Structure formats: C-alpha cells, structure tokens
Amino acid sequence: MAVKQRRKRGEGLYEIRNSGIQGRGVFAKRRIRAGQRVVEYTGERISNDEADTRYDDEKMQRHHTFLFTLDKKTVVDGNSGGNDSRYINHSCDPNCEAVIEKGRIWIYARKNIQPGAELAYDYQYERTGEGEDEKFYVCQCGSPKCRGSIMKPARKTRKTRKRRKARTTRKARTTRTTQKARKARRSRP
Numbered sequence: 001m002a003v004k005q006r007r008k009r010g011e012g013l014y015e016i017r018n019s020g021i022q023g024r025g026v027f028a029k030r031r032i033r034a035g036q037r038v039v040e041y042t043g044e045r046i047s048n049d050e051a052d053t054r055y056d057d058e059k060m061q062r063h064h065t066f067l068f069t070l071d072k073k074t075v076v077d078g079n080s081g082g083n084d085s086r087y088i089n090h091s092c093d094p095n096c097e098a099v100i101e102k103g104r105i106w107i108y109a110r111k112n113i114q115p116g117a118e119l120a121y122d123y124q125y126e127r128t129g130e131g132e133d134e135k136f137y138v139c140q141c142g143s144p145k146c147r148g149s150i151m152k153p154a155r156k157t158r159k160t161r162k163r164r165k166a167r168t169t170r171k172a173r174t175t176r177t178t179q180k181a182r183k184a185r186r187s188r189p
Contacts, residue, residue, distance in 0.1 A: 013038060014084070014119060021089040021140055025118045032113040038096060041068050041105035043082035051075040068098070068105055076105060090150045091120035093143040125151040 013032055019025025032038060043066065046054075054077065055065045066078030066086040078086030085107055088096065096119050097110050107121065125137055137150045147153060 016084055016087055019087075019089055019118060020142065021091070021118065021120065023089075024087045025120075026084060026088045028113045028115050028117050028119060030115050032109045032119075034109055034111045036109045038107045038109055038119065039083065039085045039088075041076060041078060041082070041085040041098065041107060043068075043076045043078035043086065044080040045070070045074050046077050046080075047073060048075055051077065070100060070103065070105060089118065089120050089141070090123040090139060091141040091143055092122065092139060092147050093141070093145040094121045095119060096121040123150045127151050127154065 012029060014026045015029050016024050017027050051065075051067050055067065066082055068076045068078060070076055076082075088107060095109060095111055095113050095117065096107050098121050099106050099108055107119070109119075110121075113119065120141065139146055139148055139150050
C-alpha cells in the first residue's frame, strides 16, 4: 500500500534562476492565482542597530542586503536563516506584494502570474531625505512604469498639491462658464 505524501504549501510554485533584474530571482513554475499566498519571508529577527552593524551602507559599493523591516524595533535578515523568498527582486510594477500578518511576513500574488514569470514586489524603502540615496538605490526592473529607484515614491509637496488643485479649480470654473455661455446662446431667439 503506497502512502500518499502531502505537498507543503507553496511547494512546486517557483524556482530560483538567474534574473534579468539583479542576481538571482524567483520564477513561477506553474500558474499562481491573484491573492494566493506564495511564501513566507523568513530569517533571523534582529534589531535595527544590529542590521546597521551587519550592513554598513558606507562600506558598500551598491545596495545589496536581505533585510525586511517587520516593525519599528525588528528587522528580518533573510541572509541569516532565510529561505528562497530573499531572492524575490524589486519591481516598480510588481506582480506580488508583501503583507505583515501577526508578526510574520507573507508574499502574496497581486495578479495572476504565468509560468516562467519572475516574481517581484515593490520594496518601497523609506526615504531619508539625502540626495545620495537615489544613486545608491537605483532600480533595474525594466518596467515601463519604472520610477528609477527602489525607494518609496517621493511625497508630493503641499505647493504641488495646491497648484494642482488651483489648476483643477480653474478648469472647472472655465468649463462652467463655457457651459453657461452655450446655454445662453441656445436660448436666444
């Protein structure tokens, strides 16, 4: 009598291969449905201070770590005791997303992913306000929606929002005036 072995969740979903984005990447072996949990991001849980000690940005030529911020006090170091999830690269137009649930980091599919497609999520690194960050955190995803950085999109300033609002208000005012003028012309004998 043969014993049927159960497959672990996520087993057979992906494989590790060389990536066109950077180094190695995670690629779908079979179709992954939108909303499906793909893998947990695992590794040693360390403090922010320990992460800074292990990975000193000043000494690196380019940014390359496997750190994932869990909360204000805890960082997960995927390079120490981590699994294949550490090879999921960044994309500005990702097909996956990282979700923190009950102190654990899960990678979910944002949309249907076909076999052979590389899995990627948006790293959205925090901005420090230093201009040098842009050079250090250059994005290589190749997406038409690429913003050029693996950092969070820059926040819009109040002035920009006010200008945009003023433009919108002017357009609305102009449109209303034009509509009133058209009505007046139509109602003339």
